[in-house]
Amino acid sequence: xxxxxxxxxxxxxxxxxxxxxxxxxxxxxxxxxxxxxxxxxxxxxxxxxxxxxxxxxxxxxxxxxxxxxxxxxxxxxxxxxxxxxxxxxxxxx
Numbered sequence: 688x689x690x691x692x693x694x695x696x697x698x699x700x701x702x703x704x705x706x707x708x709x710x711x712x713x714x715x716x717x718x719x720x721x722x723x724x725x726x727x728x729x730x731x732x733x734x735x736x737x738x739x740x741x742x743x744x745x746x747x748x749x750x751x752x753x754x755x756x757x758x759x760x761x762x763x764x765x766x767x768x769x770x771x772x773x774x775x776x777x778x779x780x
Contacts, residue, residue, distance in 0.1 A: 711774075711775070712774075712775045712776075712777035713725070713728060713729040713774045713775065713776060713777060714777045714778075714779050715728070715761075715776060715777065715778055715779065716779060717778075718762065718763075718778055719760040719761060719762050720760070720761050720776065721757065721758050721759065721760060721761070722738075722742065722747065722749065722754060722756065722757055722758065722759040722760075722761055722767070723735060723738040723739065723742065723757040723758070725761050725767060725774070725776065726738045726741075726742075726747070726767065726769065729767070729774035731767070731769050731772055731774060732769070738757060739757055741769060742754065742755055742756070742757045743755060743757075746769055746770065747767065747768070747769045748767070748768045748769075749761065749765055749766070749767055749768075750765055750766055751766075751768075761776045762776060762778065763776055763777060763778035764776060764777075
């Protein structure tokens with residue numbers, strides 16, 4: 688698991704890359720997407736391993752509730768938050 692300082696480094700790193708704190712709708716191809724996949728698609732994390740750790744550490748919320756299941760199915764309109772950054776699922780179908 689990440690230490691507190693490691694987590695802080697992740698967010699600083701994002702700011703250094705010019706990532707904003709609030710994301711608009713992130714389009715998905717299908718009707719649903721797994722939480723871990725969505726975090727990567729929305730550029731909220733860098734890898735599947737990072738997704739696994741931040742989710743297990745309780746750092747991710749879906750629609751305002753902490754989510755610890757990496758395989759949680761997200762659908763159109765779901766809002767994901769991690770470290771003050773948010774992204775909304777937008778289905779193209």
